[in-house]
């Protein structure tokens with residue numbers, strides 16, 4: 508038996524832990540593992556490295572991915588799908604275990620519909636896949652946000668300022684909401700609930716004037732937008748192979764409104780890729796290990812076209828179509844809970 512593994516899309520802490528788990532579990536079965544480099548590009552170009560106990564030694568705590576990643580969409584390249592099928596056959600790959608988010612697993616779904624036996628592994632710091640409670644990377648990103656908020660609190664208080672922290676989250680506000688809850692944010696703005704600028708200002712004024720809290724810390728997801736705007740603020744025109752724009756700027760927008768319309772001093776921190784880098788949290792290491800090992804179990808029992816998932820702390824598998832039926836919004840109970848602490 509020979510299986511292929513790849514990591515696609517934005518990297519996330521815990522990818523190496525998943526690669527290690529797949530390799531080690533497959534090793535126990537006596538299988539060979541090919542690690543394709545840079546996501547689907549590696550399959551298109553037959554660019555791979557053999558993975559075994561030795562090659563995955565010491566990678567559990569490492570951020571990034573030893574395989575590299577890319578946002579390559581084979582279905583956007585001429586002859587791409589045919590090439591994928593041909594290369595997998597030539598290399599004698601019996602099954603694939605792609606690790607990724609909506610884009611990488613979207614390609615996996617189409618390939619599986621063309622008959623490729625595969626099991627997806629959910630990864631994205633955005634946590635916006637359906638049918639799994641958590642995806643690999645979210646926990647570490649939330650730790651980073653919570654740590655940033657602790658630091659911003661002390662400087663905000665010292666200077667009597669409003670600090671705006673812009674975090675990742677294209678369609679869903681999981682990072683903003685969980686990070687904001689953990690770090691005691693005074694306001695959380697997410698893509699799911701467009702906000703009214705006037706209400707944000709009133710909230711800050713109330714804190715200052717009624718509660719005598721002379722500083723505030725706001726967390727805003729990059730995909731959040733004011734009701735007045737039709738779409739999220741983008742950094743530059745153009746889209747990637749999956750049609751995504753590069754978001755960024757909402758934090759600056761909010762801080763500017765606060766300074767201009769209220770006269771309070773405001774500063775912005777864009778946390779950016781710090782949320783994706785670094786060593787995974789223990790939670791992400793364990794989640795990735797459980798999911799990676801389960802993917803090998805699925806291959807062994809011949810369950811394909813699925814994604815391994817965490818549901819109520821049990822590892823299970825779900826059809827890829829169900830996991831990819833859109834973008835999973837943040838749990839509104841959590842979002843509401845945060846309001847009690849504003």
Ligand code: F6P
Nearest residue numbers: 517518631632633675676677754
């Ligand atoms: O992986 C998802 C994500 O974290 C989004 O929240 C963000 O918009 C995107 O990645 C940015 O990725 P990059 O800068 O690598 O294109």
